[in-house]
Amino acid sequence: MSKAQSVRNEQSVRNEQPPRTARRQLRAPVTTRSNALHPGAWWLWALGLGTAASRTTNPLLLALLIGVAGYVVAARRTDAPWSRSYGAFVKLALAVLAVRLVFAVLLGSPVPGTHTLVTLPELPLPHWAQGIRVGGRVTAEGLVFALYDGLKLATLLVCVGAANALANPARLLKSLPGALYEAGVAVVVALTFAPNLIADVQRLRAARRLRGRPDSGMRGLLQVGLPVLEGALERSVALAAAMDARGxxxxxxxxxxxxxxxxxxxxxxxxGVCAGTYGLLTAEGGGYGLPVLLAGVGAALAGLWLGGRRSLRTRYRPDVWGVRAWLVAASGAGVAALLILYGSYDPAALHPGVVPLASPTLPLWPAAAILLGLVPSFVAPAPAPALAPVHAPAALRAPKEPS
Structure with missing residues (x-):
């Protein structure tokens, strides 16, 4: 065999081998309609992270939870419209944190402190408002306590934002049990009509600007709002007729x-759910809270199952709860369960004190448990890559005009 033929054979073998990206995608296939992850699995994963965040005020653990949620969103978020909601939730979380700190500065903090940062003018209040103050001494301990408390709520919002960015809301509502069928259809219709209204407003305002007519102010609002309202009514009548024709x-x-x-x-x-939740939140009901809650959840699920028997409907291509959905949901539940267990073993590590002031430490076992939340970034189907723009060949391009 000549040297040239051996080189050609090696090149053909290389061309037949799958590239590294294809071999890497064997673990997590590209998302399609048939293998897309069940939206309920994303919500269970996010609720598990949120439950873990509600069990700690350690800023290092909360920052790790935010990082885990953000990494999974960055790795598995698609180009769908609802995936853009994650940024809005992050901004809302930052706003909540800022408001909590402002309230701590203006209204004070229940935590006594010795490190005074600034003393604001205090507003005198009547005797019946004892225990409440406006202004006064601002301490470092109070600000740190407010920071820990606000960061916990901000982490909960980030976890909810991750679920909204990853789960398809229409598919989630279609997966509701038969007893909630009417409510699910109403919400799906509302979610479908809202983007159409926004698109109509943008289209009409652009058309008015092109014609040189005002698109702002009361006059522009009335002249834009009436066509939008007329289009919404026409779509509503058409939808009602289509739904009536389909029974x-x-x-x-x-x-x-x-x-x-x-x-x-x-x-x-x-x-039972209300009573069990109240029992879990109070110290006196720790013995009966969990059994009553489980019994209430079981009774409610049984009622929903029986209520679904009166619904005459079938599902077209229902979402399948597969092995990947179990792994994603189990990762979130595992994070919540491990942090709850560790909280009963060493609560001081999950709730660092602020009096006296001390830098928080990162407990290793809770941090390792939080890293279980990264499982969806490896097992969930990867988003489909964006299509690159197609450029025309050089021979088909329009010739340049002579200068």
Whole structure:
């Protein structure tokens, strides 16, 4: 075999081998309609991270939770319109943190402190408002306490924003049980109509600007609002006719005993959830809180299942809860469970004190538990790559005009 033929064979073998990107995507395939992750798995993962954030005020652990949520969003966010909501939630979290610090400066803090930063003019209040002050001494301990408390709420908002950016809201509402079918359809229609209204307003304002007419002020608002309202009414009438033609609102005949049982289970389940949640939040109800909560959740789920029997509908291409969805949901639940267990073992590590002032430390085991939240960035399907713009060949391009 000649040297040239061996070189050609090596080149053909290289061309037949999949590139590194393709081999890497074997672990996490590209997202398609058939293998897309169930939206409920994203919400369970985010709620697990939020539960872990509610169990600690350690700023290092909270910052690690924010980093985990942000990394997963950056790795698995698509180009869908709802994926842009993550930035809005981050801004809202920063605003909440700033408001909490401002309140601590103006209204004081319940934490006593000895390190005075500044003394503001104090507003005298009547005797019936004892315990409340406006202005006065601002201490470093009070600001640090407000920072820890505000950072916990900001982390919760970031976790909710991650779920909104990763989960398809329309698919999530379509996955609701049959008893909540009407409510799910109403929310889906609202989510569909809102972008259309915004697009109509932008299109009409652009058209008025091109014609040299004003698009702002009361006159512009009235002349833009009326066509938008007319278009919304026309779409509503067309949607109502289409839903009526498809039999929307039909219900199956169920026995009166089934209806009464459904109402009793649903109402009793909601009461049990409220009572169990109250028991978990109070020190006196620690013994009965969890059993009552579990019983309430079970009764409510049974009521929803029975209520779905009156709904005559089928689902087109329902979302499948697969192995990847289990892994994503389990990672969030594992983070929450491990931090709750560690909180009963060493609560001081999760809630660092501010009196006296001391720098917080990073506990290793809770930090390792939080890193479990990175599992979706490896097992969830990767977003489809954006298509590169197609350029015309040089031979087909228009010739340049002579100068």
């Amino acid at each position: 929307y609102g039909r219900t199956a005949e169920v026995a009166p005993a089934v209806r009464r049982t459904t109402a009793a289970l649903t109402l009793g389940g909601l009461v």
